[in-house]
Amino acid sequence: xxxxxxxxxxxxxxxxxxxxxxxxxxxxxxxxxxxxxxxxxxxxxxxxxxxxxxxxxxxxxxxxxxxxxxxxxxxxxxxxxxxxxxxxxxxxxxxxxxxxxxxxxxxxxxxx
Amino acid sequence: xxxxxxxxxxxxxxxxxxxxxxxxxxxxxxxxxxxxxxxxxxxxxxxxxxxxxxxxxxxxxxxxxxxxxxxxxxxxxxxxxxxxxxxxxxxxxxxxxxxxxxxxxxxxxxxx
DNA sequence: TTATATGCATAAGAATATTATGTATATTTG
DNA sequence: CAAATATACATAATATTCTTATGCATATAA
Numbered sequence: 622x623x624x625x626x627x628x629x630x631x632x633x634x635x636x637x638x639x640x641x642x643x644x645x646x647x648x649x650x651x652x653x654x655x656x657x658x659x660x661x662x663x664x665x666x667x668x669x670x671x672x673x674x675x676x677x678x679x680x681x682x683x684x685x686x687x688x689x690x691x692x693x694x695x696x697x698x699x700x701x702x703x704x705x706x707x708x709x710x711x712x713x714x715x716x717x718x719x720x721x722x723x724x725x726x727x728x729x730x731x732x733x
Numbered sequence: 734x735x736x737x738x739x740x741x742x743x744x745x746x747x748x749x750x751x752x753x754x755x756x757x758x759x760x761x762x763x764x765x766x767x768x769x770x771x772x773x774x775x776x777x778x779x780x781x782x783x784x785x786x787x788x789x790x791x792x793x794x795x796x797x798x799x800x801x802x803x804x805x806x807x808x809x810x811x812x813x814x815x816x817x818x819x820x821x822x823x824x825x826x827x828x829x830x831x832x833x834x835x836x837x838x839x840x841x842x843x844x845x
Numbered sequence: 846t847t848a849t850a851t852g853c854a855t856a857a858g859a860a861t862a863t864t865a866t867g868t869a870t871a872t873t874t875g
Numbered sequence: 876c877a878a879a880t881a882t883a884c885a886t887a888a889t890a891t892t893c894t895t896a897t898g899c900a901t902a903t904a905a
Contacts, residue, residue, distance in 0.1 A: 626742035627830040629861060629892070634739070638838050649883050659833050660844045669862050671885060693870055693883055712838060718739040719831055721771050726750050726824060732772045741861075741892060761852050781893050783854060805852055805901055849904070856897080863890070873880070 628663065632673050634715055635665070637700070637708040640683070645699040648674060674698060682707050740775065744785050746827055747777070749812070749820040752795070757811040760786060786810060794819050 639654060640646055646654070652665045674696075677683045682704035686697045700708065724730045751766060752758055758766070764777045786808075789795045794816035798809045812820065836842045 625826040625830055626862095626891080627746070627826060628742070630738035630741040631834065632861080634834075635837055642840055647883080649881095653882095655837065658836055658843075662829070662833050662844070663837075666863065667883090667885080668864070668887095673861090675885095691871070691882085695883070714737040714739060715834060715838060717774070718737055719834070721774050722743065722746075722827060722831070724770055725747055725767065725775075726827060728754055731770075732774070738860080738893095744892080759852080761850095765851095778894065779852090779854080780856090780895070785892090787854095803851085803902070807852070847905085849902100851902075852900085854898080857895085859892100859894075861890100861892080864888085866887080867885080869883085871880100871882070873878100875876100875878085 631715075632665065632669055633677065634711040636670075636673060636677065637682070637704065637711055640698060640700050641705065641708045645686070645697045647695040647697050649695075677704070743827075744777065744781055745789065746823040748782075748785060748789065749794070749816065749823055752810060752812050753817065753820045757798070757809045759807040759809050761807075789816070 635655065636651065639651055643654075648667070648670055652667070652670060655663055655665050674683065678685055678698070681701055683698045684701050686699070688695050688697060720732070724732055747767065748763060751763055755766075760779070760782055764779070764782060767775055767777050786795065790797055790810070792815075793813055795810045796813050798811070800807045800809060832844070836844055
């Protein structure tokens with residue numbers, strides 16, 4: 622992915638969340654969407670994205686539909702039911718992660 | 734570290750921030766401090782911590798002072814000036830990371 | 846006296862990402 | 876019109892970071 626090492630481990634969460642919003646997306650579209658949303662801050666590399674998509678598919682979280690558009694292939698991915706559930710889990714984990722880090726970084730905060 | 738994969742990449746930020754608050758700390762103390770702050774949510778493993786401390790020392794961000802307490806060794810680490818500067822950078826990166834992820838996760842937000 | 850806590854360390858392996866390629870078509874630019 | 880850039884997928888080699896498993900040693904609690 623990009624610059625700060627903190628993004629390590631976030632890719633699956635990002636993919637699942639985007640698919641949860643957009644119904645179906647193809648790989649290249651995901652890279653462009655993230656670049657646009659983050660004003661170029663975060664650039665997902667193909668070497669990370671495609672293997673991640675394949676793994677999510679193998680795990681049954683995504684399903685694929687191949688289409689030919691403008692004489693070029695597109696592999697559209699969409700969440701399975703299992704993928705939708707996992708999305709909820711991943712988003713909860715992200716919120717927990719953020720809260721935990723806030724507590725460590727801001728000594729005035731504390732967890733209940 | 735622990736459970737959610739999101740913590741990957743966060744260890745250095747955590748170490749630097751804790752040392753920035755506490756002046757000097759030793760390894761075991763760091764693991765206990767994090768466990769206490771996060772109510773057990775996050776457990777830093779020794780296999781991750783000690784190599785990280787050694788690396789930060791090798792990079793000149795930390796300096797060491799060995800002390801014998803109760804007949805047991807303690808290696809106290811404290812930030813160098815370079816380490817203090819890097820702490821600021823790492824905390825900024827954490828805030829950026831959190832903002833970026835919020836934008837991706839919450840479609841109603843956007844970056845300026 | 847046996848387990849747990851304190852305190853350090855490293856090696857093997859897993860997981861995740863970067864960098865570098867490769868293939869192919871479409872479109873923009875000089 | 877040729878060359879560069881954009882679109883679209885893919886994988887292999889390498890780097891980075893962490894988990895798990897060990898190992899050593901002393902102190903304290905059960």
